[in-house]
Amino acid sequence: MNSNIETLYKIANKPEKTIIGLMSGTSFDGLDIAVCKFTGSGLGTNVKVSHFTTMDYAPDFKEALKEVFAKKQANLEQITILNEIIGTYYGDLILECLNKWEICATEIDLIASHGQTIFHAPKHQHHIANYPNATLQIGDGDHLAVKTGIITLSDFRQKHIAAGGEGAPLAVYGDYLIFSSPGENRIMLNIGGIANFTFLPSGHSTGFFSTDVGPGNTLMDQFIQLKSPGKYYDKNAEMASAGKINELLLNALYEHPFFKTDFPKTTGPELFSLRYLQNAIIVSGQEDISDFDIMATLAAFSAKGIIEAIEKSIPTDKSFEIYLSGGGMYNPLLVKYLENHFGRKLKSTTALGIHPDAKEAVLFALLANEAVAGGKTSFGDHPGLPTVSMGKISFPK
Structure with missing residues (x-):
């Protein structure tokens, strides 16, 4: 041998x-x-x-x-x-x-x-x-x-x-093997460049699945890198928190066939690029929008993709707990959008014994x-x- x-x-x-x-x-x-x-x-x-x-x-x-x-x-x-x-x-x-x-x-x-x-x-x-x-x-x-x-x-x-x-996403394999619970329905939400989640029904049920949902940090990171050379992300959402959500731009960002495609699906920064953002700005007629409002709207766009995906794909009769990981969990504005929608504080995977990072x-x-x-x-x-x-x-x- x-x-x-x-x-x-x-x-x-x-x-x-x-x-x-x-x-x-x-x-x-x-x-x-x-x-x-x-x-x-x-x-x-x-x-x-x-x-x-x-x-x-x-x-x-x-x-x-x-x-x-x-x-x-x-x-x-x-x-x-x-x-x-x-x-x-x-x-x-x-x-x-x-x-x-x-x-x-x-x-x-x-x-x-x-x-x-x-x-x-x-x-x-x-x-x-x-x-x-x-x-x-x-x-x-x-x-x-x-x-x-x-x-x-x-x-x-x-x-x-x-x-x-x-x-x-490949996270589903590990999520299923180490994070499944006998008595709790869980959503393992990872907000990296692209946001994805794994749904784990209680009791190691066969109804588990995993999918990408759209941008997590990637558009925000790309925009901040364009506007502030040497910076790689909007630390503590400082720029985004100084702006306001532009609903016209938000709606234009969400008008893409990807969001109508059945789950599971995958995507990447190849689609959600600065070109994608610029096209949405033009389509929505928001060429004069401030950089602060763009960042606030991009955070809302990431949150909207996550929220819509969870609501479309998780059975309405199932309660669940959300466990966060990925760099997006450190964006307080993005997390606030999610917590406001779901009406509760979101946990991290620390609660399950694994540091989210x-x-x-x-x-x-x-x-x-x-x-x-x-x-x-x-x-x-x-x-x-x-x-x-x-x-x-x-x-x-």
Whole structure:
């Protein structure tokens, strides 16, 4: 037996596995690194996060990502080089954290790396006849494995597409396995660049599902980056809170076929771009609108997409609790819009034992655990939710 396969076999049979989960979102703020301890698999999964941090990206690295992100035309040479650079850079950041936490790399069984999404192209969005759903994350797993000396699983979304999905949302797999409750209906609402949620009926019911709902932070982030170079988001919603919602612009923003498409569905900043915003401004005749009112309206637009999706897709006879994660939970104006509508304070996943900032990194670590030690849980006959093992394996030697 090849020694790499033998090592992986031994890891798969360990009663407890230590897996580092990595997540880098569309805001380019940094790399989320979660050291997770797993026992069991499937519905018997137990996970404890022993260490977590977000390692800030260097400014020049952020700018390099922005140059190739969500663009139909980009520099192919730069994309190719970044694929190698990101893998090695992630490795450097991991080793820095392990050194700080006084953890030896040999104590880590696996790394689960989401990579950096640079383009998401579901069929309903690209409209190119006879072409499939597609998505692209860069950050080569082999470079990460070689740099750290740790077996790495990466490129999780491709198997999902190959099996008939759209490559997203993948959070549903982990949400179902670790956040389902015997007595509470739960909505796991993640407000990242794109907002998505997983609905988990009580009792591990087969009625669970997950979907993107529209923009979370992406339009607000893009606009603030345009208007305030050097800023990447509207901290504490300072700009948005100084404005007022423009109802004409809000209605124009919501007039898109995406919002009439059946659930589940996926989308990305490729659709919800500054061009999308500018077109809505023109259509609504609001060319003289202030930047403050634009930001207030964009926050309301994100909230409207979330609210409408929940109300359209969750049975009206079911009460539920909402658990927040993602950068949007730190936007007080967006959260206020949601809380005002639902009439209560919204909780975070901290109440369920997982810090909201760490949640997505933990979920990819869980996918790696399932890839090597699980794979026995059927997710049923759900649209866009194939029962598959995800993650490509890279050995360090």
